[in-house]
Structure formats: structure tokens, C-alpha cells
Amino acid sequence: MNAVLGLDVGGTTTKALVVATDGTVLHEERRPTAHATDPLPGLAAELDRLTALAADRGAAVVGAGVVTPGLIEESTGTVRYASNLGWRDLPLRAGLQERVAVPVTTGHDVRAAGLAEQLLGAATGVADVLLLTIGTGIASALVSGGRALTGGTGAAGEVGHAPVRPGGELCPCGQRGCLEVYASGAGVARRYGARTGTAFSAAEVVGRLGSDAVAREVWADATSALADALVTATLLLDPSVVVLGGGLTAAGADLLDPVRAGLAAGLTWRPPPPVHLTGLGPLAGCLGAAALAMTHAGLGDHLAGWARGRRPVPTGTG
Structure with a gap:
């Protein structure tokens, strides 16, 4: 039995x-x-x-895919800048290939998640997709006509640093009013802590929505900022579907309902695209990394078997 590895290196968690x-x-x-x-x-x-x-389980690894956030030079696999990891000009692909025996390919975590959602998840078979992942930071995958858009410098999709509140709060990137300041997991936790002096995670803030007025205010700011960003993205890209991924999707309807309402309210002359939560949960980036490894190993044709109904579902945790 042959197998591939998918590694998704995030600012907080590696999957x-x-x-x-x-x-x-x-x-x-x-x-x-x-x-x-x-x-x-x-x-x-x-x-x-x-x-x-994998060898202990009877599988020979034929390739590995490693995906990360940040500005990535796709041709060389160099991470030019990843703020949540503190990386600059890191030769990720070359450096790993020098150190391991299996073939290694690299990519952007959110674009990999977008690939997985198209192959197996909430955007299966859809050619024009906007995937927005909301975790420690915020980024997006842009798919137009079935093709992932990377941009001239590889930075397409860095919507987390799009100013949604001009002149607003300072972002670690140096700009003011970035989407990440208000709507990322780190942003929600920081803004709640600044108002209350209490260090709660974003998940804990969401858990307090029914009993805590400050939590409701911070969350309303977050969902409003997300909806405003999606209004602009919709007018620019006209996606057939918007998929929300990342850790904050655990909020479920508390995230989905206000974002859908805000997007619809912001589009006065056209209907909004449908907005869905990820069909793959937090493993979308990993599955996309594994799909990249399959293609890099010359096994891309096998992915059609995944798409025809064999949807990878974890059989257990490590």
C-alpha cells in the first residue's frame, strides 16, 4: 500500500x-x-x-505535501513572509527536501484547503469559489474558472490585511483597520481582553455570547467586518459559492447567520452568493496538502477516485 503525507503548519496548531x-x-x-x-x-x-x-501500518510513503500561511513563492517553495509563524525568506521546499528521503512539495495552506473543498467538500464541482479561512489569522483562496489564482507575487487572497475599517485599530502588519484585527481568532480574543482584562480564547468568547454583553459586542464587530469584506470580494470576483473555513467555524450559526445577513444587506442590486461552512472542517488544509503530494508524485489521476465518493474521513487521532 502506498500513501502520502499532508502537513498543515498553522500559527497555533499543526495538523x-x-x-x-x-x-x-x-x-x-x-x-x-x-x-x-x-x-x-x-x-x-x-x-x-x-x-x-506509515511504515508501521504497512504503507510506503511516496510523497509529502507541506502547506503554510503567508506569502509564498510558488515556483521555489520559499516562504517570503509568514507573520503568524515569524518566518522570512525561508527556503521551505528546498530545505525539507535536503533533509528527508521522500519527495516533498509545498504550498499555501488556504489555497490547499480550497483545492480540498473543490475536490471533496462544500464546493465540490464548483468552478468559481471564494474560500475564507478564519483562524489565528484570515486568508482566502480564490478560484476562478476552476483555476486557483495566485497573483503576480503569490500574495493573492491575503484578505486578512484588507482594510475594512479605514483608520481603525493597528494591525501587527503595520496597517490600520485590517480584517484580521477584528475578525480573526487572535483579533477576537485580543479585543475582548482589551475591554475586560480577561484572557479568553475566541472559542471561549463565543461560548459567552448568551451571557456577556462585551462578548456580543466584540462578536458583532467581527461578523460585521467579515460581511463587509465578503461584499467587496463578491463584487470583485462574483463567486458561485462562498465557503467559510478555519477554527472559528466551530461557532456554527453564530457565525453563519450574521455573516449571511450582512452580506445580503450589503448587496443592494444583486443577490448574494450562498455562504456555507466548510465540508471538511479543520482538516481541509491537510487534505489539500495530501492532494498536492499526490499530484507531485505523478498520481493526480487517482484523485478522481477520492472525488467520486471516497471522501477521506479520519479513522482516529494520533
């Missing part, structure tokens, strides 16, 4: 999958992201560990 080439998930795990001055040795060790684990 990993071992997927057989027929689409069966053999192993899934999540760990806190290890922040290091030089992350390459640690990531290489992770790939080696997952390769050994």
Missing part, C-alpha cells in the same frame, strides 16, 4: 494526515505548532516520524 493513495485516511493528529528560529529541522523530523508511522 497532519497519512492518506493512502485510494483516499483512505490511515492516521490523523494535531499538535501545537513549535515556533523555532530555524523550523526546518523540526519539520523534517515530523515528516520522518510520520513516514515511519
Whole structure:
């Protein structure tokens, strides 16, 4: 049995999958992201560990896909800047390939998640898609005519740093009023803490919506900012469907309902596109990374088998 690895390195959590080439998930795990001055040795060790684990389960790894946030030079696999990881000019693909025996390919985490949603999730078979992931930060995958848009510098989709509140609160990127300031997981937690002096996670803030006026105000600001960003994106891109992914989708209707209402209210002369929560949950980026590994290994044709109904579902955690 052959398999591929999918590794999704996030600002807070790193998620990993071992997927057989027929689409069966053999192993899934999540760990806190290890922040290091030089992350390459640690990531290489992770790939080696997952390769050994696959071998213990009777699978030979034929490729690995590693996806990260940030500004990525797709042709070389160099991460030019990833603010939530503290990386600049990191030769991710080349550095990993020097350290591990299996073929390695790299990519952008949200574009990989968009690939997975088109292949297996909420955007299956749709050619024009906007995927917005809301986690520690916010980014998007833009698919037009079935083709992922990367932009002239590889930075297409960095909607988290689009100013939605001109002159608003300062963002770590140096601009003011960025979407991430108000609507990312880190932004929601920070804004709640600034008002109350209490350090809660974004999930804990959402859990307090029924009893805490400050939580409701911070959350209303977040969903309003998201809806405003989607209004602009819809007018620019005209997606057939909008998919919301990332950790904050655990809020369910508390996220979906106000965002849908705000998007509809902001589009006065045209109907809004349907807005859905991810069909793959937090594993979308991992599954996309595994799909990239399949293609890199010359097994892209096998992905059609995944799309015909063998939807990879984790069989257990590490």
C-alpha cells in the first residue's frame, strides 16, 4: 500500500494526515505548532516520524505535501513572509527536501484547503469559489474558472490585511483597520481582553455570547467586518459559492447567520452568493496538502477516485 503525507503548519496548531493513495485516511493528529528560529529541522523530523508511522501500518510513503500561511513563492517553495509563524525568506521546499528521503512539495495552506473543498467538500464541482479561512489569522483562496489564482507575487487572497475599517485599530502588519484585527481568532480574543482584562480564547468568547454583553459586542464587530469584506470580494470576483473555513467555524450559526445577513444587506442590486461552512472542517488544509503530494508524485489521476465518493474521513487521532 502506498500513501502520502499532508502537513498543515498553522500559527497555533499543526495538523497532519497519512492518506493512502485510494483516499483512505490511515492516521490523523494535531499538535501545537513549535515556533523555532530555524523550523526546518523540526519539520523534517515530523515528516520522518510520520513516514515511519506509515511504515508501521504497512504503507510506503511516496510523497509529502507541506502547506503554510503567508506569502509564498510558488515556483521555489520559499516562504517570503509568514507573520503568524515569524518566518522570512525561508527556503521551505528546498530545505525539507535536503533533509528527508521522500519527495516533498509545498504550498499555501488556504489555497490547499480550497483545492480540498473543490475536490471533496462544500464546493465540490464548483468552478468559481471564494474560500475564507478564519483562524489565528484570515486568508482566502480564490478560484476562478476552476483555476486557483495566485497573483503576480503569490500574495493573492491575503484578505486578512484588507482594510475594512479605514483608520481603525493597528494591525501587527503595520496597517490600520485590517480584517484580521477584528475578525480573526487572535483579533477576537485580543479585543475582548482589551475591554475586560480577561484572557479568553475566541472559542471561549463565543461560548459567552448568551451571557456577556462585551462578548456580543466584540462578536458583532467581527461578523460585521467579515460581511463587509465578503461584499467587496463578491463584487470583485462574483463567486458561485462562498465557503467559510478555519477554527472559528466551530461557532456554527453564530457565525453563519450574521455573516449571511450582512452580506445580503450589503448587496443592494444583486443577490448574494450562498455562504456555507466548510465540508471538511479543520482538516481541509491537510487534505489539500495530501492532494498536492499526490499530484507531485505523478498520481493526480487517482484523485478522481477520492472525488467520486471516497471522501477521506479520519479513522482516529494520533
